[in-house]
Amino acid sequence: MERKILVVDDERPIVDILKFNLEKEGFDVLTADNGLSALECALTQNPDLILLDIMLPKMDGFDVCRKIREKLNVPIIMITARDEEVDKVLGLELGADDYITKPFSVRELIARVKANMRRVTSDAAGDSDDKIKVDENFIINATQYEAIKNGDVLDLTLREYELLKFLVTQPNRIFTREALLSSVWGYEFYGDVRTVDVTVRRLREKIEDDSSNPKYILTKRGVGYYFRK
Numbered sequence: 001m002e003r004k005i006l007v008v009d010d011e012r013p014i015v016d017i018l019k020f021n022l023e024k025e026g027f028d029v030l031t032a033d034n035g036l037s038a039l040e041c042a043l044t045q046n047p048d049l050i051l052l053d054i055m056l057p058k059m060d061g062f063d064v065c066r067k068i069r070e071k072l073n074v075p076i077i078m079i080t081a082r083d084e085e086v087d088k089v090l091g092l093e094l095g096a097d098d099y100i101t102k103p104f105s106v107r108e109l110i111a112r113v114k115a116n117m118r119r120v121t122s123d124a125a126g127d128s129d130d131k132i133k134v135d136e137n138f139i140i141n142a143t144q145y146e147a148i149k150n151g152d153v154l155d156l157t158l159r160e161y162e163l164l165k166f167l168v169t170q171p172n173r174i175f176t177r178e179a180l181l182s183s184v185w186g187y188e189f190y191g192d193v194r195t196v197d198v199t200v201r202r203l204r205e206k207i208e209d210d211s212s213n214p215k216y217i218l219t220k221r222g223v224g225y226y227f228r229k
Helices: 012-024 035-045 061-071 085-093 106-126 158-168 177-185 194-207
Strands: 004-008 028-032 049-053 076-080 098-101 131-135 138-141 146-149 217-220 224-227
Touching: 004 012, 004 035, 012 028, 012 106, 028 035, 035 049, 035 061, 049 061, 049 106, 061 076, 061 085, 076 106, 085 194, 098 106, 131 158, 138 158, 146 158, 158 177, 158 194, 158 224, 177 194, 177 224, 194 217
Parallel strands: 004 028, 004 049, 049 076, 076 098
Antiparallel strands: 131 138, 138 146, 217 224
């Protein structure tokens, strides 16, 4: 069965190029040229991954991402024409799994699509019934993709959950940003290490009592991150 990808962009040449190359890779490609039609297509067609431009008519990509995330856990890669940190932070905060900046190479985008697809497939196959106990008040429920602290389910995006689970299951081991991109995002050659920094910062804000003085996810200056247990 072909995997479905929804491509959302109001620039027809970009849509045509992406559709052609994704279909060459064996994907079934759906397209939308505005935010409202993208939202409708996502909720009715249930694609396996969404490539979502930020600057869209009728509804921008940020609002589309937020509304999709309320209903679906599909991987979302945001496409931005501006290499601005605020766009990337907001996209990740709203639940996007990744972002890529225009102009981009088709080869890089295909690699990111495949990486995100692999993560979803491996996560679905690899989960067990086990609950991972972080401490007395902090538990990860692998079957429900949930992190529970003090009895409350934390509002984590899928990528935040995956990063937390990866670090928790390998406590006190330091990982470089590049290693985390490879292991959690699935990138071997592509990817911006700032994606890791943004995701760690957002995750700390959600799991730490004081994100400015974290006790779970710590930074090894000049090296990377680790989970202290």
